[in-house]
Amino acid sequence: MLGSAMASLPARLLARARLDVDERRARLLALGLQLFGKREFASISIDDIALEAGISRSLLYHYFRNKRGFYVETIRFAAEQLHQRIQPDLALPPRERLEQGLHAYLDYVADYADAYTTLVRGGGAGDDDEVRTIVERTREAIIADMLATIGPQAETPLVRVALRGWLGMVEFSAIEWLARRREVDRSELVGVLLAACEAVLTATLGERARVD
């Protein structure tokens, strides 16, 4: 028993060290999202980032290849965070699943306003293929989740066009809502997005598509 515990000690130390590395990396990425959400990419230097993080330039380069690499990883981090947050509870019926997902989505938008804005709008260097691919994959993953919920009859080109459109509605209204959160309740916006989703599915699939 003791022998086997001893043998696993290095592995546990390694795992602990790995956790520290992951945690520091995650903290750097969270900081990056704040920075890139507030200022243009071009106006932020590696020195600014290291200063804000309270670490050395060289340690920053240990985690990320350069400023561009750091930026791309912050986008990837935000996208993964968002997608995790809105994972549906599969025990719920479809309509409640969607409603819960929308509340979780808008919670993320409110809690990480800078991160979300950076994610969907880009932070000043957002137009390259690497960043577009991350953002597009996240959108496609959300649509795949929705199609899986609606069922195989939803696999038509028109439904796909409509769901992409609906996701555009979610993103645009979320950005506008961020500026008007004192005037518009989150539940009101969820109600509008649910109504639009139902209308879109009824228009494309008819009664088969009801999500309640």
Next chain:
Amino acid sequence: MLGSAMASLPARLLARARLDVDERRARLLALGLQLFGKREFASISIDDIALEAGISRSLLYHYFRNKRGFYVETIRFAAEQLHQRIQPDLALPPRERLEQGLHAYLDYVADYADAYTTLVRGGGAGDDDEVRTIVERTREAIIADMLATIGPQAETPLVRVALRGWLGMVEFSAIEWLARRREVDRSELVGVLLAACEAVLTATLGERARVD
């Protein structure tokens, strides 16, 4: 009579020259939209543009301050073109006005796919404030047209958030439709967007908001 005709000749010649300048400028902008729609901003040089246009570099600099200035003007040009195209026929009832506007919008998207993609996605340098302002003003102008059609009861924060969202739906679905035009009829997409608009207005304003 003859005297007054003679006196206006220089003015007419000037007007004619002005027209030529405007027309050449418009042709250059149309070319710019094609170029920026197909390739990243950074990969296109002033020499590429001059070569494609069949004019000298120096003539190009006569019209535009630099490559960046040329890019910004192509965005402005596309935005103005789109907004002009979708101007509603005020003689129509609201619902038909919206339907006609959506057909005109998607016609523009289909006829000027590159221009439209450049406009709503940016062409690789799209994230600066100048370009954002042009795109945002166009969106706001479209929403102002819609609010004017719906009437003063529509001037609430929730309706504004919802209409911004709906415009996001129009943009996202139009981009997706471009890739699926053989499978999805323009009228089908117009039907989906109309249904979503009605659902959104009913959810925000109730029966007051019916646009038929």
